[in-house]
Amino acid sequence: MRRKERTEILIQGSEDIAKAFAKEIAMKYKVTVIQKPESALVLLKTRETAKKSLFYLGEMLVTECTVKIHDSIGIGIVKGHREDLAHSLAIIDAAYQADLGETKLWSPILENEKKNIQKNLQELNRSILRTKVHFETMDVQ
């Protein structure tokens, strides 16, 4: 599983999953913290649709953490003040970068969480679609 999909599941899904994965790695390997979780800004580069040009919409506050396992660097970045999650994400990223065997066993758990996320999203969408307008043509006398 590539990083984009993996981080989407770990951030949108239950935080317990990231916590459990990181704990598993931290118990077996030496994790060196290069940068402890701290706040930073991400500039939001956006494409407008009138002329399809780019502009900066503003900034988002994030928490960022960097760790090292063996010689592999792992980065954890997440929106808001979420130090524990940023730390867990960094360890997980380093574990994938180092190609640790444990990561092979995580795929089914992530796939299962992805299904939960999609189910919740479908429920939300179904709820929003109750506000969709169904026009009725009025009789013309």
Add this chain to the structure above:
Amino acid sequence: MGYVAVKGGTKAIEESIKRLKYERVKKGTAIELPKIEAGMRGLIDQVMSESSLYDRSLAALAIKQAEGNPEEAVFLLRAYRSTLPRKHVSRVISSEHMKVERRISASFKDVPGGQILGATTDYTHRLLDSELENESDISIQDWLRAFQEENQSTDYQNDSADLNSLPKVLDYLRSEGLLASCENDDLQPGDVTRKSLEFPSMRSERLQILTRGQTGAVTSLAYAVIRGYGALHPTVGELRVGKLPVHLDHPLLDEGQEEDSYYIGDFTATEAEMLIPLTVEKEQGKKEIEFEVGYGMCMGQNETKAIAMGILDNCLEKPNKEFPSHNEEFVLYHIDSVESTGFISHLKMPHYVTFQSKLDSIRKSKDKTTEQEVGLHE
């Protein structure tokens, strides 16, 4: 009269700051941040948008500290923002990927994907709801349970529209040849937070200033345009509110593949695409109507502001000396909350020396006038 340098007021300032805290807490009850975050969505969205910083918790804290005063809350957040390192620029965010929670068009009844009202005050009666006086956490939880049960019931017409990839009205118009098509323009944007604005400005700088503009100022100028202090008559082509995902490339690699990017979360945004009809003279004097687009987007659910931004965007694309609303210097230099409220409120600060100097001038001219009048009588 000579000028004398003075100092003092330290103690008075300390007591004034205490007094300010007293005014905030004098009722003896504290307003918790989660309650601000839960119940003041509109104010949080406005403050985040004008601060140009997306973080709901920080916005709630700023609102608490500012006692609900948006201009002060925006000032606090802008100041806090300036203390943080900006470490990354996101991959390009596109509204095509918005998880839509509300989408309407005032131009097309049968817009592809449908008119989805979502959460809006547009159809409420604006009558004060006295029942809210007695609302409690328990009554809210009961309502939420009932709402969820109602949503899960199958007695409502199912709809298969995919809210994660709703077709765009502009794409539809472009595919029909009703709107000029254009390719992606990947020119790197200017950043007004790093480089002072120079005129003529870049389009990216104009959009950045408009999106972080004070809601009231942006709305008022756009209103003036429609009332006649401008030269366009817009319609909302599409208005959408929803969540936009944010991804980052690996910081140590120049251009990463999308699949190797980091997802960091999403944010609520409002996008308005304004259609502006324009009469164009074609061959042999034949006149045809074409459409131009004014673009508005801001953080949070700020629909009036996004629409107003779309109007002003189009105004500034077409400079016109007849109207201040088409003058980029007039619009862009006066809509920023911190700049405008900062300058106006600085007038409260001591101006003893400059004011005394003016008084001296008046006294001198009065003395001269009196001397001349005495001379005439003699």
